Amino acid sequence: xxxxxxxxxxxxxxxxxxxxxxxxxxxxxxxxxxxxxxxxxxxxxxxxxxxxxxxxxxxxxxxxxxxxxxxxxxxxxxxxxxxxxxxxxxxxxxxxxxxxxxxxxxxxxxxxxxxxxxxxxxxxxxxxxxxxxxxxxxxxxxxxxxxxxxxxxxxxxxxxxxx
Amino acid sequence: xxxxxxxxxxxxxxxxxxxxxxxxxxxxxxxxxxxxxxxxxxxxxxxxxxxxxxxxxxxxxxxxxxxxxxxxxxxxxxxxxxxxxxxxxxxxxxxxxxxxxxxxxxxxxxxxxxxxxxxxxxxxxxxxxxxxxxxxxxxxxxxxxxxxxxxxxxxxxxxxxxxxxxxxxxxxxxxxxxxxxxxxxxxxxxxxxxxxxxxxxxxxxxxxxxxxxxxxxxxxxxxxxxxxxxxxxxxxxxxxxxxxxxxxxxxxxxxxxxxxxxxxxxxxxxxxxxxxxxxxxxxxxxxxxxxxxxxxxxxxxxxxxxxxxxxxxxxxxxxxxxxxxxxxxxxxxxxxxxxxxxxxxxxxxxxxxxxxxxxxxxxxxxxxxxxxxxxxxxxxxxxxxxxxxxxxxxxxxxxxxxxxxxxxxxxxxxxxxxxxxxxxxxxxxxxxxxxxxxxxxxxxxxxxxxxxxxxxxxxxxxxxxxxxxxxxxxxxxxxxxxxxxxxxxxxxxxxxxxxxxxxxxxxxxxxxxxxxxxxxxxxx
Numbered sequence: 001x002x003x004x005x006x007x008x009x010x011x012x013x014x015x016x017x018x019x020x021x022x023x024x025x026x027x028x029x030x031x032x033x034x035x036x037x038x039x040x041x042x043x044x045x046x047x048x049x050x051x052x053x054x055x056x057x058x059x060x061x062x063x064x065x066x067x068x069x070x071x072x073x074x075x076x077x078x079x080x081x082x083x084x085x086x087x088x089x090x091x092x093x094x095x096x097x098x099x100x101x102x103x104x105x106x107x108x109x110x111x112x113x114x115x116x117x118x119x120x121x122x123x124x125x126x127x128x129x130x131x132x133x134x135x136x137x138x139x140x141x142x143x144x145x146x147x148x149x150x151x152x153x154x155x156x157x158x159x160x161x162x163x
Numbered sequence: 164x165x166x167x168x169x170x171x172x173x174x175x176x177x178x179x180x181x182x183x184x185x186x187x188x189x190x191x192x193x194x195x196x197x198x199x200x201x202x203x204x205x206x207x208x209x210x211x212x213x214x215x216x217x218x219x220x221x222x223x224x225x226x227x228x229x230x231x232x233x234x235x236x237x238x239x240x241x242x243x244x245x246x247x248x249x250x251x252x253x254x255x256x257x258x259x260x261x262x263x264x265x266x267x268x269x270x271x272x273x274x275x276x277x278x279x280x281x282x283x284x285x286x287x288x289x290x291x292x293x294x295x296x297x298x299x300x301x302x303x304x305x306x307x308x309x310x311x312x313x314x315x316x317x318x319x320x321x322x323x324x325x326x327x328x329x330x331x332x333x334x335x336x337x338x339x340x341x342x343x344x345x346x347x348x349x350x351x352x353x354x355x356x357x358x359x360x361x362x363x364x365x366x367x368x369x370x371x372x373x374x375x376x377x378x379x380x381x382x383x384x385x386x387x388x389x390x391x392x393x394x395x396x397x398x399x400x401x402x403x404x405x406x407x408x409x410x411x412x413x414x415x416x417x418x419x420x421x422x423x424x425x426x427x428x429x430x431x432x433x434x435x436x437x438x439x440x441x442x443x444x445x446x447x448x449x450x451x452x453x454x455x456x457x458x459x460x461x462x463x464x465x466x467x468x469x470x471x472x473x474x475x476x477x478x479x480x481x482x483x484x485x486x487x488x489x490x491x492x493x494x495x496x497x498x499x500x501x502x503x504x505x506x507x508x509x510x511x512x513x514x515x516x517x518x519x520x521x522x523x524x525x526x527x528x529x530x531x532x533x534x535x536x537x538x539x540x541x542x543x544x545x546x547x548x549x550x551x552x553x554x555x556x557x558x559x560x561x562x563x564x565x566x567x568x569x570x571x572x573x574x575x576x577x578x579x580x581x582x583x584x585x586x587x588x589x590x591x592x593x594x595x596x597x598x599x600x601x602x603x604x605x606x607x608x609x610x611x612x613x614x615x616x617x618x619x620x621x622x623x624x625x626x627x628x629x630x631x632x633x634x635x636x637x638x639x640x641x642x643x644x645x646x647x648x649x650x651x652x653x654x655x656x657x658x659x660x661x662x663x664x665x666x667x668x669x670x671x672x673x674x675x676x677x678x679x680x681x682x683x684x685x686x687x
Binding site for chain 1: 206210213214221231232234239245248386389390391393394398400401404408
């Protein structure tokens with residue numbers, strides 16, 4: 001099929017019409033693409049905020065022995081309200097101070113466990129070893145275990161951890 | 164450079180024929196603005212497909228999460244816009260499809276050899292309505308839920324197959340998770356697949372036979388679709404798309420509360436393009452309902468489908484096809500009239516759901532007594548009551564307010580005991596306070612509301628809310644004054660020995676008695 005050239009349209013008018021068609025298609029396509037791009041790439045930020053979570057009674061802790069606690073943390077995940085379990089270790093100095101250490105290995109995110117015999121945290125995945133304060137002793141972890149804010153509620157002698 | 168790339172591709176794929184097919188289509192002389200409506204429809208369908216596809220990035224088709232996910236989508240400007248485009252785009256498509264069909268009828272374009280183009284277009288219209296219906300359920304708010312209840316019940320009226328059809332639409336034994344996934348699948352997979360096939364067939368047929376052109380043949384050579392007619396199409400499409408963006412920008416109709424099968428205060432109304440049908444049903448009460456719901460729409464659909472065979476002559480001028488022209492005009496007037504009547508026929512009590520009920524006001528006091536704020540606060544474990552997500556079903560909420568320990572074990576001390584009626588009032592309060600801040604009522608009204616929500620509501624109705632064992636009290640003040648009402652509440656048997664109402668003289672304080680009697684006396 002040959003290209004029938006529309007003889008009713010003068011060259012100047014033709015140029016204007018082509019410009020109109022191309023411009024309108026580009027404008028609509030551009031607006032839609034921009035909108036859908038923003039929509040896909042920038043969802044509403046999750047509005048989770050830190051809360052002080054009760055992690056247990058002080059009387060259950062032994063001085064300087066990390067005690068494992070699984071805390072249930074409310075998390076806002078887009079439209080979903082999750083109750084995410086998170087493992088922390090509580091370390092009490094025997095007096096007025098308590099520290100909380102995250103159980104997540106800083107290497108690749110496995111959960112470390114407390115080796116009571118050696119008095120060390122060990123990661124089961126790639127051999128990371130930490131001392132009771134969370135400092136790296138051996139293996140690939142790039143930095144110490146994350147410490148979390150913790151305090152003792154003097155009203156009822158329970159430990160609060162901020163997550 | 165680009166030309167050489169296209170040459171290379173053309174040698175291997177024949178890609179340039181696409182251009183010939185799309186843009187070099189020969190048009191009869193005199194083709195003009197009336198023939199832009201098909202392109203408008205195509206553009207709008209494209210926008211629906213795109214926005215719909217992107218909405219599935221965030222939408223979750225489950226009763227527990229659908230409402231939350233739609234609210235999440237609406238929480239950003241881009242999300243509101245995308246949802247707005249999709250929402251109003253549906254209405255635009257219905258209008259554009261109707262206008263396109265009227266143009267085809269007016270120009271007699273369905274006549275041979277275009278009968279199948281006509282039928283495929285009619286099929287596409289049916290699909291568009293099916294899209295509207297299935298999409299309407301997805302936000303899972305009150306409006307969505309109740310519109311679907313009505314739709315499924317209408318389908319039951321169909322002779323012979325009614326119950327089977329309703330069962331297929333419902334999925335499960337009641338409207339719920341299985342209905343939602345079913346309608347979602349239909350809306351995003353099955354209907355689009357069929358629509359694409361039908362639209363493709365429609366376009367292939369249109370291109371094969373060429374468009375019908377003006378009613379009277381104009382003199383002169385045929386012209387190409389590009390650029391003159393393309394420019395007309397693009398101009399109208401641009402105007403329509405700009406209007407759509409403006410509507411979407413100005414905002415969605417607000418979401419109702421989440422779907423609640425027990426809520427009797429909600430008055431369902433369909434989307435505007437079904438209002439005509441909705442109004443028609445009102446004229447066919449009882450056993451005749453099937454006439455309005457099934458028979459009339461089916462007969463109209465059949466008449467439209469048979470149009471090319473009913474109107475056989477070669478004449479295309481609407482002025483010389485009086486029967487068809489008058490029939491269609493009558494049909495249009497009827498649809499417009501029914502839609503307008505349906506639009507205006509708003510039940511008066513629809514507004515009552517937006518004001519604070521006595522139960523909700525009373526629930527606020529129970530919330531304070533039950534110390535909800537111990538957990539539901541800015542620094543607490545859970546969101547403040549004003550911000551909680553009310554997407555859970557009524558059973559969950561009742562269970563939670565009666566015993567928060569059950570829902571969130573180990574997170575707090577055992578709660579204060581809450582009675583069933585207090586629980587109902589708490590749910591009513593939270594449902595209301597998440598929609599609008601507490602406006603503040605005078606102390607006597609609050610006191611009366613506490614009494615009402617704990618005792619009276621079990622047997623009496625005010626503004627459509629309450630039990631039915633005792634008389635309705637919405638206008639009791641026009642019959643009795645404060646003193647008489649107070650005496651009656653203190654000891655009903657003193658006034659009427661055979662009454663079933665218990666005496667409240669010992670259960671309520673003097674202040675409570677004064678407040679409730681005064682409140683009821685003011686209900687005129």
